[in-house]
Amino acid sequence: MEDIVWYLLSTVALLSAIAVVMIPKPLYSAFALVLHMFMIAGLFAMLDAHFLATAQIIVYAGAIMVLVIFVIMLLSLQGAEERPSLLFSVASFAIVAALARYIVPRLDAAFGSSGTDLAGTVKSVGELLYTKYIFPFEAASVLIMVAIVGAVILSKREKKDAA
Template sequence: MGSVTFFLLATALVVSALTVVVHPNPVKSAMALVATLFLLAVEFVFLGAHMIAALQVIVYAGAIMVLFLFVIMLLNLSDEEAEARRRGRALFRIGAWIGGGVLAAELAALFLRVPFPAPAAPPAGYGGAESVATALFVDYALPFELTSILLLIAVIGTVVLAQRRAS
């Protein structure tokens, strides 16, 4: 039962992730990425990590991807432009196919040789509000605060750059 739902989810996840890469339309590609992030959150729910699942949807699917879409729409990229840009890069294409093929072959060989032991059950309280909060605000309080300062600097930098452009 558990593994059936897992493989159904995993298949959907892989399909939507592939759609992100191969779809020619940037808006649909972005929407496929939203679906991927959402399905990943569902995967976290099955692990019992409700907090991480909620954060995944709020931060990535609900906020960051909306900004992605916002920018794509403002730039108004169409299929044709993207197609034109892709043309004349036959060499890159061949290289990508070869690289991807080698990687796929290696992965397939790995899957056939290495045995996969059954995963251990996640520890109690895994991915819940308490464990995430303990990790963020107790165990890694200093790196967490430093990260927020880094983000603040980035925000201020953006404002400064935008102001300079305007004047």
């Protein structure tokens, strides 16, 4: 039963990820990306990482993708004028595949064992975030704050130039 669900989720995740880059219409590829986020959330849920799965839906599918679709609708983009050549596509695929081949085993060595004794409940994630990983957590929030302030300043300056 679990195997069937896993294969279903990962197949749809892969297909929708391919669809994101293959579909010429921007709005449809955004929809495919939303579907992909859902499948990733499902895979997280299968790993008992319930909090991560829900956060994935709230943050990526619910907030970021809404903004992306918002922008696509407002600009009413019609799609790329020219498709990249086959050689370019194959070359970029080869580079990404080689990088993944290099990175994934190292990621597994670095983080693979630490997660096994922890359940992905809200409680355990929260405890880890506010004790062991308090510094990266707070640093990330400062980083996001800097990005927000920067965005506000940049958009204000553009408005002044236009006026």
